[in-house]
Amino acid sequence: MAYLRGAAILFAVVFSVVSTRTQAGHVEFRRSESGGSGSCMFRPNKDGAVEAPIIDIEPWGHDSLRVRIPLASGGKVRDDLPGALIKPPSTKDRSHGLLCESQTEAGSRHLIGSTTNGNLKADVSAEGLLTFTRVSDGKVVLQEATRITKDSDKFVDLFMVSQSFLSSSSEVIFGFGEHQNGHLNQKGLSYDFQQCLEYGHSHGGEVCLPVIVGHTPASQSERARTQAASTGCLDYGLLWNMPGFGNVSFQTDSTTWTAFAAAQLDFFVTVASASSMSSSNGMLANADIHSHYVDATGHSPLLPDWAAGYWHSKNRYSSQSDFLAAAKEFHDRKIPVDIIVIDYHHWVNMGDWSFDPKSWPDPQAMVNTIQKDYNMNIMVSVWPFSNTKSTSFPTINASMYGVMNGSDNDYLNWPDPNCGGPCYLYDPTQPAAREYVWTRIMAGYTKYGIHVFWLDAAEPEDIGPTPTGAAYKVGPAEQVGMTFPFYHSQTIHNGQVSQGQQPLMLMRSGWAGQQRYGGALWSGDTQSTFNSLRVSIAAGLNTQLSGIAWWTTDIGGYSGGNPKDDQFNELIVRWFQFGATCPLFRQHGARPTEPWLLSNQSYDLVVKMINLRASWKSYVMDAMQQVNKTGLPVQRPLWYDFPEDTKTWSIEDQYMFGSSMMVGPVYTYQARNRTLYFPAGSKWQHYFTGTVYDGGESKTVDAPLETFPLFKRVNGTAWPAHIPIPKSI
Numbered sequence: 001m002a003y004l005r006g007a008a009i010l011f012a013v014v015f016s017v018v019s020t021r022t023q024a025g026h027v028e029f030r031r032s033e034s035g036g037s038g039s040c041m042f043r044p045n046k047d048g049a050v051e052a053p054i055i056d057i058e059p060w061g062h063d064s065l066r067v068r069i070p071l072a073s074g075g076k077v078r079d080d081l082p083g084a085l086i087k088p089p090s091t092k093d094r095s096h097g098l099l100c101e102s103q104t105e106a107g108s109r110h111l112i113g114s115t116t117n118g119n120l121k122a123d124v125s126a127e128g129l130l131t132f133t134r135v136s137d138g139k140v141v142l143q144e145a146t147r148i149t150k151d152s153d154k155f156v157d158l159f160m161v162s163q164s165f166l167s168s169s170s171e172v173i174f175g176f177g178e179h180q181n182g183h184l185n186q187k188g189l190s191y192d193f194q195q196c197l198e199y200g201h202s203h204g205g206e207v208c209l210p211v212i213v214g215h216t217p218a219s220q221s222e223r224a225r226t227q228a229a230s231t232g233c234l235d236y237g238l239l240w241n242m243p244g245f246g247n248v249s250f251q252t253d254s255t256t257w258t259a260f261a262a263a264q265l266d267f268f269v270t271v272a273s274a275s276s277m278s279s280s281n282g283m284l285a286n287a288d289i290h291s292h293y294v295d296a297t298g299h300s301p302l303l304p305d306w307a308a309g310y311w312h313s314k315n316r317y318s319s320q321s322d323f324l325a326a327a328k329e330f331h332d333r334k335i336p337v338d339i340i341v342i343d344y345h346h347w348v349n350m351g352d353w354s355f356d357p358k359s360w361p362d363p364q365a366m367v368n369t370i371q372k373d374y375n376m377n378i379m380v381s382v383w384p385f386s387n388t389k390s391t392s393f394p395t396i397n398a399s400m401y402g403v404m405n406g407s408d409n410d411y412l413n414w415p416d417p418n419c420g421g422p423c424y425l426y427d428p429t430q431p432a433a434r435e436y437v438w439t440r441i442m443a444g445y446t447k448y449g450i451h452v453f454w455l456d457a458a459e460p461e462d463i464g465p466t467p468t469g470a471a472y473k474v475g476p477a478e479q480v481g482m483t484f485p486f487y488h489s490q491t492i493h494n495g496q497v498s499q500g501q502q503p504l505m506l507m508r509s510g511w512a513g514q515q516r517y518g519g520a521l522w523s524g525d526t527q528s529t530f531n532s533l534r535v536s537i538a539a540g541l542n543t544q545l546s547g548i549a550w551w552t553t554d555i556g557g558y559s560g561g562n563p564k565d566d567q568f569n570e571l572i573v574r575w576f577q578f579g580a581t582c583p584l585f586r587q588h589g590a591r592p593t594e595p596w597l598l599s600n601q602s603y604d605l606v607v608k609m610i611n612l613r614a615s616w617k618s619y620v621m622d623a624m625q626q627v628n629k630t631g632l633p634v635q636r637p638l639w640y641d642f643p644e645d646t647k648t649w650s651i652e653d654q655y656m657f658g659s660s661m662m663v664g665p666v667y668t669y670q671a672r673n674r675t676l677y678f679p680a681g682s683k684w685q686h687y688f689t690g691t692v693y694d695g696g697e698s699k700t701v702d703a704p705l706e707t708f709p710l711f712k713r714v715n716g717t718a719w720p721a722h723i724p725i726p727k728s729i
Contacts, residue, residue, distance in 0.1 A: 027100070027113050040100035040115040041077075044128040053149075055124055059117035061088030061295045063288070064270035066241075067122070067130065071149050071159040071264055078264055082429070082480050083241045084513030085268060088295045119274045132236065136274040141214075141235040145254055147265070158261040158479055164254045171216040172649060173250050174637070175546040177209030177510070178521060182535035184542060184637060184652035186212070190249040193482055197459040197466060197509070203558075204459070204508040205524030205539070208482065209546035210240040210248070210257075211512050213289055215639075217646065232643040233277075233285035237293050239268040239512055243486075244479040245466075261478035268296055282643035287632055293547050294631030298516025300549055303624040304502045306338055306377055307452070308617050310610045311552070311586035313341035313379075314593040319359040320366050326594060331374040335595065335607055336614045339452060340370065341379045341588070350419050351386030351393060353437070354444030367448045379452040379506065380445055384460055384488055385414060388422045392440050401426055401433035406471030416461050425460050428487035429474040438495035451501045453492050455519070458485040459509040485519070486511040493517035506586075510548055515631075520550035520584055528557030528568060528589065533575050534667040537653050540582060544633035551635075552584035561591045567669060569602040570705065576609040577708040578665040581657040583623075583634040585613050605706060623658040634658060642679035645696070651677055661687070664701070664709035674709050675700045683714040 028041040039058035053069050056077045060066040066085065068077050101114045114123045116135065123131045129144040145164040152158045167173075173186045177196070183189060195201045196208040213234045240248070246259040259265075270292040272285035279285070294300070312330065317323040323342060330337045348356045355363050370376050386392045386402070396402050397411070402424035405412040414425040427433050441453070470477040472484075485507055493503045496518075503518030510521050523539050526532040536553050543551045556572045563569070579585050587593050595606045613620075626632040633640070636656045638648035654664045654676060662684060664676045678684045680696035687710040693699055701709050 042112050042124040057115040057122050061292055063118035063120050063273050064292050065117055065122055066268045069265040082243045082474050082483055084297045086298055120271045132269050134271045136277045152261050155261055160260050161262055161265050162258040164256040167254050168216055169252050173212050173214045175212040175542055177546050178207040178539045178543040180205045180535050182538055184538040186250045192247045194245045199461050200463040203525040207510050209512055211546040213237045233282040234289050237270045237289040241266040243483040283641050286640050290631040297513040300515040300627050301503050301518045302628040305621050308620045309338035309614045311339040312337050313588035315590040316343035327374050337376050339377045339379050344381045349387045349390040351390030353440040363448045378450050379454050380450050381454040381456050383457050385419045386424045387419050403427050404471045405469040406476050427472050428491055429472045434491040437491050453505045455505050455507045458488055458507045460484050483511050485509040486514050489514050489517040489519035515548045521548055523553040525558040527559050528561035530667055530669050532557050541637055549627040549633050552582050552586045555579040555587035556589050558589050561589050563597040569599045573602050573605045574666050576606050580609045580613040581663045638679050645680045648679055660713050662711045666703045666708055673700050674703050684711040685714050
């Protein structure tokens, strides 16, 4: 069915294939084999012939488009390549159906055609470059400047591809995972993806999640024309759905993504709906971006309420008796602990995935005591390696479940110093390998009632670059190497779901879409310094803006803390104050981490923060319900909730914690006050003192060690029932 409208032909996608040729290129309209909306396929003319790469544009949920471009000459779009996207729920809203338009006007050589889905339109130029426009206000939100494809130096059937989008100096870009540079706005920064996997470089604190959100401030004329608060909202969300090694550079005038080895270019773009854009509440438009993203990549499970309080961990409890003694002390002191952790080297050989019977002689009795007597849950550390002496090695070896050396089709000896000898890395891209590892985990842990796992070293850990020749079942590391934690999390998730358990795991690395498997992230092996506390704020916010809302830190830092040191005692109190307002509340470190080893004052203040977090459980769970349903981050930069207040866009060290609390962490040694900005549109009541501050102003607020800047959003209402009225602290 075709309709003539002016100079263009519009095709409703009702045929399996409809095609037309224009002066600028060739267009095909294909119905999805699965019965979906189908896709628009464009191919620019090249030297008068139809031989340029296909550009396949497909609606992917509300107001969103997925673009795939095969890189080989004459290549076809492939559905079998690794990536983060899942097929989103189909929509019955006709306004979000596929609309393909072919430009046929005489002399129209600059545009082949366009695709529209809801509030997002993509135009394809005669050169094959894409421009994305928000339909409701006509704003160009993303525009390709260049796309360059070259033969790979190493692989015959793979290519290097570089894609640049135009940017302006005023654009702000957020997300792209977790980094220790202290910047919330990524503008002006560059990242090498592979360095996020190198423990020697990142210490687990660099996670390259290829998800960004961007905003260019509206001009005065744009604001006057629309008269909507949403003109100050996020313009777009982008997933660069390329799972291999590469880099990205957020330059002043462009954003450039490069993949070193790929078969096709694959990316996803989304914008807010037209209804949200017309709202007087700009936050709705921001929330749309994350709602669309999790629809396309998967929703987080609902966090179990028994995980919303304090997690206690250290490197490490070396025996069952030490572990039980610590748990008993928490219980006797009436310090509420939701999860207590058994760290690595509780095994005989790495890859046993079970307890060393000499140090952990009766796991069942231990689990019974922890769960029934102390009302705690146990998390146990699971590493992805198999030492040649381990009980898992014979099966991994015989069944070829390890990562191979692509150059000679033999197993790769993975150079991890913690493995204790020749070491194989299991290959989680193989379903059979995932199933086998889960059977070992069941035999070693779940049979005792342990259902929470810490997937440490999940980059996978390597002191230097990924070993040359590393090859997974789904492709060489250069093509798919960023997705190891993504597949690794499936091992636990699929196993737990098959047993009727709630998926929950903590991981030291991640990739886009991992949230759907219940994989949480933490800030890695940070230092016990005030600067590490400071940079954790932006690291956590950007991780959550990248779609992974379950995030936490090593409270107190991992390395260098001394419970006897005065400065560390102040640091641990300030970090607990920050940690209590994170999605997950966890202490860990390479030191004795028990609170009773601190000074008397620090002990009192730390325990009060643990109890305060416990009193917030229903508030935290309300926020986690939103994570599960809509992908709304628990911690959000101020601009997220107050986009119409232009001052909020430059603030990087304050945030909303849920819908009703604003936090200004103290991250400077001996600081006893902080200057804060109070967003316009609300009044703000200090949680501990009750003092009320007007919005739209900056004020210096007292911050004695006993409290910290925490404010309840006041909109003429009483305290929300799920936020306890504070007592003296």
